[in-house]
Amino acid sequence: MIEDIASSTRLYPRREEFIERLSKRHEPYIEGNSIRVPTDIILPTYEVAVVSVEGGAKDQRYTVGDGGRILRSLDINNYQITPSIRRVIERVVRARGLRMSGNEIMTDPINWDVVVPYVSLVANVMRDALAAALTKAERSDRIMLRHRIREMLNKISGEANVTPDYKMQGATTDSYRFDFSVLTAKHKRFLLDTPIPDPSSIAATLLRQSDVRMLHLPDVQQVIAYDPVDRWPSSNLAQLQLANVPLINVNSLEGMLQH
Incomplete structure (x- = not known):
């Protein structure tokens, strides 16, 4: 030099x-x-x-x-x-x-x-x-992902059974907003979150999923779906597992709902 x-x-x-x-x-x-x-x-x-x-x-x-x-x-x-x-x-x-x-x-x-x-x-x-x-x-990627998931849910369960931004109280009586609620043919409710690999998104998902899980509702199944296109670090996926609810690849969501 x-x-x-x-x-x-x-x-x-x-x-x-x-x-x-x-x-x-x-x-x-x-x-x-x-x-x-x-x-x-x-x-x-x-x-x-x-x-x-x-x-x-x-x-x-x-x-x-x-x-x-x-x-x-x-x-x-x-x-x-x-x-x-x-x-x-x-x-x-x-x-x-x-x-x-x-x-x-x-x-x-x-x-x-x-x-x-x-x-x-x-x-x-x-x-x-x-x-x-x-x-x-x-933000643009998240809007596109939510649109894609909503179309998938509408196709599987019917638009009338799919509610975006679904509100529900947890065990602490705090009110939360889940990305989607899906009513199945067996009258079971899926509460679905689709976070992105961002600390605030992960923290909010963990909070509401954990709080609602403490209600032990027999007719409610909670699911977190992630999109691998979002380049999720393994450490972030490990954090999502702390919610102790099923964590699935979004591409597996259709098969899960059909069963």
Whole structure:
């Protein structure tokens, strides 16, 4: 790295100064004509936020950005980058005084003396923009999953016997809302939850399923169904098992209800 810096000192007169200042907290490295700066910020995908410093040739102005890492992270994690996802990212970016240029989050051209403070700003914007994009993507995935399950339940049990967002009291007399209630031909009620691999969704599912189970109702069967497309970590599935009710792959739901 030292040889690369020395060989480009004339073209990039401030580069050595930036490397020295950034090295006090980070371990920057050269990649092409860019300085890559791993930061202290951890993204929602558990990656380190790496910020890119571009420009500065012949001491011209600089830009600081994400190098396209946010959209690349979504793509690697199998999220579809829809126009609505892009709009969510752009709203976060604009609100923090930055801009989108193609697939990259970046600053407008800035002077050399504010480059280092902007590294921290960009890293924080990367984290917030990715969090907002993931929330939007997961909400869309959940809507699609619920729609698919509702169509399946209507086909098996008849629309009149399927109630989305079914309300019921638990043993503690707290009121809960289950994703679906299904009345079977034998007058048995299935209480079905379809959580997503998110801590709040898992916690809410565990709470209502456990509380209602304590009622020991003979004509009620509780079920949690998960969609493997949601990339469930094994640790999250283990948490759902703590509810002590059947946990099934959503693709097995039709066979279970037909029996």
